[in-house]
Each structure stands twice: as structure tokens, then as C-alpha cells.
Amino acid sequence: MANGEKMRSVVYHEYGSAEVLEISEVEVPAITENQVLVKVQAVxxxxxxxxxxxxxxxxxxLQSGLLKPKKGSFGLDMAGIVESVGAKVSEFKVGDEVYGESMGALSEFAVFSNKSLALKPASLNFEEAAAVPMAGFTAIQALRDKAGVKAGQKVLxxxxxxxxxxxxxxxxxAFGADVTGVCSTGxxxxxKSIGADRVIDYTKEDFFTGVDKxxxxxxxxxxxTLKQLRxxxxxxxxxxxxxxxxxVKAVIGMGFVFGMLKTLVISKMSKQKMPAFLAKRSKADLIALTELIESGKVKPVIDRSYPMAQVAEAVTxxxxxxxxxxxxxxx
Ligand SMILES: NC(=O)c1ccc[n+]([C@@H]2O[C@H](COP(=O)([O-])OP(=O)(O)OC[C@H]3O[C@@H](n4cnc5c(N)ncnc54)[C@H](OP(=O)(O)O)[C@@H]3O)[C@@H](O)[C@H]2O)c1
Structure with a gap:
């Protein structure tokens, strides 16, 4: 691809509701020797x-810019086709179908580090593959790394x-747990259809007042509340x-910070474990998720898909x- 070529990219120049999002013509980003340029198909x-x-x-x-966004690029999870590779990238070649997570993914082309990209599961289309990275990382890291879920355990x-x-x-x-899900009637x-053994409809029943632990x-x-969950x-x-x-406290973030501190203090005094959790981008976990998908144990659930022009509706x-x-x- 020639230098200076243009692409469409979703950007925002100020903080706000989805109306701040706009589709802009920007230059296709250049890659370094360890990076991969992907022609994005779905996000x-x-x-x-x-x-x-x-x-x-x-x-x-503190990270994204105090008064205005420093970068203002949008989107993280994507699936697409490798357009070009840096000189030191041997794992991918032009034309490979890939998926992964990187800032600014909601663009016609996006740059990925070799470490945040994997080959797309062959059984998934681009929409389905784009659905996987962040939600998949969060789920697998919470269950496997933080909770150490074992076969036969009761998981809510x-x-x-x-x-x-x-x-x-x-x-x-897939880890062999006995799974109960909580959601609303609809x-x-x-x-149930994705495998839950039991489902509690939170509009009719509280999961925290029953005898099940x-x-x-x-x-x-x-x-x-922490009391209800415990x-x-x-x-x-x-x-x-x-x-x-x-x-509403999440607007400032102190509710989140105090919540974490409270959880930390209580967990020190209790046999119940309540580890702090922040999911991380991980190539090894993209590969672990690919294996779960290819073995038929996991299939992304897609609610709706929108064209790029309707990004504001999608976010709302x-x-x-x-x-x-x-x-x-x-x-
Ligand atoms: N810590 C981390 O590293 C990390 C990483 C990723 C995501 N997250 C966070 O995890 C959360 C979930 O992310 P997501 O992508 O799953 O969000 P999401 O898709 O927007 O979650 C929507 C779901 O929440 C359910 N829900 C709403 N109120 C509920 C209630 N009272 N009880 C049970 N279910 C309820 C809805 O079900 P109904 O329509 O049936 O109510 C709906 O299906 C977000 O807060 C996100 O910021 C954290």
C-alpha cells in the first residue's frame, strides 16, 4: 500500500455520548518492523x-487525556485480513485471516503488534471472530486464573x-463446572441454550436469598452489594x-476504587477469596480461546450487527x- 493512502476511521475529538463519534478520512497508519497492518472486516x-x-x-x-482525548481513536476488538507485515514478523503473511485487540480497531485498516493477534478460528466468520477478544479474555481469565474453576464446582x-x-x-x-446463569426473563x-444448567431470572428471584451456595x-x-454476592x-x-x-459513582471512579479496597480488606478477614481483577490482552489466551472455539465448546453469541455509518446507534x-x-x- 502506497504511503499517504486514505482510509475511513471512527474518531472522537471530545468526550461525550455517542454523538461525538464521527467517521473521518485519515492516513492509513504505517507499521514498524514488529507490526502487522490488518484490513479490518468486523469490530x-x-x-x-x-x-x-x-x-x-x-x-x-489520567491515561486517555484530562480535558480532551489524547488519541480519540475508537474500537479494540476486530477480525480482518493481513494487508502487510513488518520485516521482523514471520508468524503472519499477507492474506491471513486474523483476529485480535488493539486501540483504534474501528477503521478500515488497523495496526497490531504481533503479540495481540492470532489466526482467526476457521469455523468462525469475521463478525463472530471480532466478538471474541476482550469478552473472551475477561471470561477465561476470571474463571481460570482468578477462580481456578475445577470440574464439578458450582459456578454462578x-x-x-x-x-x-x-x-x-x-x-x-467447558471446564466441567455446574453452571447457573443470572439474567432477565427474555x-x-x-x-440455557449456550449450556447453563440452571438460569435464575433476576426479575422474579434473587440469587442471594436462596439456599444454593x-x-x-x-x-x-x-x-x-458485596454482602449480597457473599x-x-x-x-x-x-x-x-x-x-x-x-x-452513578462510576462517573468519578472512586466508587470502584473504594469498592476494590473494601473487598480487599474483607477478603483478608474471610476465607472467601475476592481477588482484584483486570483482564489483560494475551496472545496465549487468544490461542486458548481459538482451541475452545475449534473444539466446538464455545461459540460467540451475536446480538446485532451494524454498518460503520451506524456506529453511534450501536454504541447507544x-x-x-x-x-x-x-x-x-x-x-
Ligand atoms: N475487569 C475487567 O477487566 C473487565 C473486562 C471487560 C469487561 N468488564 C466489565 O464487565 C461488565 C460486563 O461487560 P459486558 O461486555 O458483558 O457488558 P454488556 O454486554 O453490556 O452486559 C449486558 C448484560 O448485562 C445484563 N444485566 C444487566 N443488569 C443485570 C442484572 N441486574 N443482573 C444480571 N444481569 C444483568 C443484561 O442482561 P438482561 O438484559 O437480561 O438484563 C445484558 O445481557 C462491564 O461493566 C464491563 O465494563 C470488565
């Missing part, structure tokens, strides 16, 4: 995207119908909180907090 969006777009919690701005996934939850239900089943059948709880949604956990169980349930829909699986944008 999935995550709550992280709208947190960066809004600049909330404000604590995020709170927010089982969301982007992370739909992966967490399937991955917990999603009960879908959560869980070895592991992964919370991805809902404003549940009430559903066995005395030696593990709680992994992936979602921030501090509601995701922000409402009731997506059923993943929301994808086709390039």
Missing part, C-alpha cells in the same frame, strides 16, 4: 469503548446474557467482580446495558 464493541469515549470514570482520563455467572457472560457460561461448562432460554461467582452486571458464595468460595456495580444500544451477547460493526 465488536465493549463497555471499555464507551468508557473511553465518555472519559468516565474520570480516573481513566451474574450477567450471563451479556458480552462477557455468554463466554463465561460456555467456558465454565434471555433465560438463550442462556456457589464455589465461584463471576459478576459482570447488576448493582449487587451471601451466595460458599464459605471458602471465590468471587470475581468483573463489572463495576457502583452505579450497548450502553443501555441489555445487549444479548455481542454487538458487532461491519466495515
Amino acid at each position: 465488536s464493541i465493549n463497555p471499555a469503548d464507551w468508557h473511553f469515549m465518555r472519559g468516565t470514570p474520570y480516573l481513566l482520563r 455467572i451474574v450477567g450471563a446474557s451479556g458480552g462477557v457472560g455468554t463466554f463465561a457460561v460456555q467456558i465454565a461448562k 434471555n433465560v432460554e438463550m442462556v 456457589y464455589d465461584v461467582i463471576v459478576q459482570t452486571a447488576g448493582n449487587y 451471601a451466595a458464595l460458599k464459605s471458602d468460595g471465590t468471587l470475581v467482580q468483573a463489572g463495576d456495580s457502583s452505579g 444500544y450497548l450502553e443501555a446495558g441489555h445487549a444479548r451477547g455481542k454487538v458487532v460493526i461491519n466495515i
Whole structure:
């Protein structure tokens, strides 16, 4: 590709709601010797995207820019076709179908480090593959690394119908767990269909007042208190909180920080384990997810897909907090 060629890219120049997003003509980025240029086919969006777009919690701005976004590029998860490779990249070649996570993915072309990219699972189309990285990392790292889920354990996934939850239900089943999902009425059948042994409809029943206790709880949604979550956990169980349930306080971020500190202090005094959790981008986990997908144990759940021109509608829909699986944008 010749230097200076133009592409369409979704960008924002100020923080705000989805109206700040615009499609701009920018130069196709150049790659260094360890990077790969990908012609993006599909992108999935995550709550992280709208947190960066809004600049909330404000604590995020320490990284992204205090008053205005420093970069303003949008999107993280994508699947596409390798357009060119740096001189030191031997793992990929032009034409390979790949997927991965990198800032600024919602563009016709995006740059990836060799370390944030893997070959796309052959059984998935681009939309499905784009749905995997961040939600998949979160689910596998919460269950395997933080909770150490073992076969036969009772696992509760709170927010089982969301982007992370739909992966967490399937991955917990793949690990041999007995899985209960929590979601609203309209999603009960879908959560059963992806393998949950039981589903609790939170509009009819509280998961924390019943007699059932869980070895592991992964919370991805809902404003549940630590007391409620611990009430559903066995005395030696593990709680992994992936979602921030501090509601309006999340605008500043102190609710999240205080919540983490409170959890840390209580976990020191209790046999219940409540490790701090932040999912990391990982090539090894992209490969682990590919294996789970290729063995038929995990299949991304796509709620809706939108064209690039409707990115604002897609983000507004995701922000409402009731997506059923993943929301994808086709390039
Ligand atoms: N810590 C980390 O490293 C990390 C990484 C990735 C994501 N996250 C966070 O994890 C959270 C989930 O991400 P996501 O991509 O899964 O979001 P998402 O797709 O927007 O989650 C939407 C889902 O939440 C469910 N939900 C809403 N209220 C609920 C309630 N009271 N009880 C149970 N389920 C409820 C909805 O189900 P219904 O429509 O049935 O209500 C919907 O299916 C976000 O807060 C995100 O920021 C954290």
C-alpha cells in the first residue's frame, strides 16, 4: 500500500455520548518492523469503548487525556485480513485471516503488534471472530486464573446474557463446572441454550436469598452489594467482580476504587477469596480461546450487527446495558 493512502476511521475529538463519534478520512497508519497492518472486516464493541469515549470514570482520563482525548481513536476488538507485515514478523503473511485487540480497531485498516493477534478460528466468520477478544479474555481469565474453576464446582455467572457472560457460561461448562446463569426473563432460554444448567431470572428471584451456595461467582452486571454476592458464595468460595456495580459513582471512579479496597480488606478477614481483577490482552489466551472455539465448546453469541455509518446507534444500544451477547460493526 502506497504511503499517504486514505482510509475511513471512527474518531472522537471530545468526550461525550455517542454523538461525538464521527467517521473521518485519515492516513492509513504505517507499521514498524514488529507490526502487522490488518484490513479490518468486523469490530465488536465493549463497555471499555464507551468508557473511553465518555472519559468516565474520570480516573481513566489520567491515561486517555484530562480535558480532551489524547488519541480519540475508537474500537479494540476486530477480525480482518493481513494487508502487510513488518520485516521482523514471520508468524503472519499477507492474506491471513486474523483476529485480535488493539486501540483504534474501528477503521478500515488497523495496526497490531504481533503479540495481540492470532489466526482467526476457521469455523468462525469475521463478525463472530471480532466478538471474541476482550469478552473472551475477561471470561477465561476470571474463571481460570482468578477462580481456578475445577470440574464439578458450582459456578454462578451474574450477567450471563451479556458480552462477557455468554463466554463465561460456555467456558465454565467447558471446564466441567455446574453452571447457573443470572439474567432477565427474555434471555433465560438463550442462556440455557449456550449450556447453563440452571438460569435464575433476576426479575422474579434473587440469587442471594436462596439456599444454593456457589464455589465461584463471576459478576459482570447488576448493582449487587458485596454482602449480597457473599451471601451466595460458599464459605471458602471465590468471587470475581468483573463489572463495576457502583452505579452513578462510576462517573468519578472512586466508587470502584473504594469498592476494590473494601473487598480487599474483607477478603483478608474471610476465607472467601475476592481477588482484584483486570483482564489483560494475551496472545496465549487468544490461542486458548481459538482451541475452545475449534473444539466446538464455545461459540460467540451475536446480538446485532451494524454498518460503520451506524456506529453511534450501536454504541447507544450497548450502553443501555441489555445487549444479548455481542454487538458487532461491519466495515
Ligand atoms: N475487569 C475487567 O477487566 C473487565 C473486562 C471487560 C469487561 N468488564 C466489565 O464487565 C461488565 C460486563 O461487560 P459486558 O461486555 O458483558 O457488558 P454488556 O454486554 O453490556 O452486559 C449486558 C448484560 O448485562 C445484563 N444485566 C444487566 N443488569 C443485570 C442484572 N441486574 N443482573 C444480571 N444481569 C444483568 C443484561 O442482561 P438482561 O438484559 O437480561 O438484563 C445484558 O445481557 C462491564 O461493566 C464491563 O465494563 C470488565
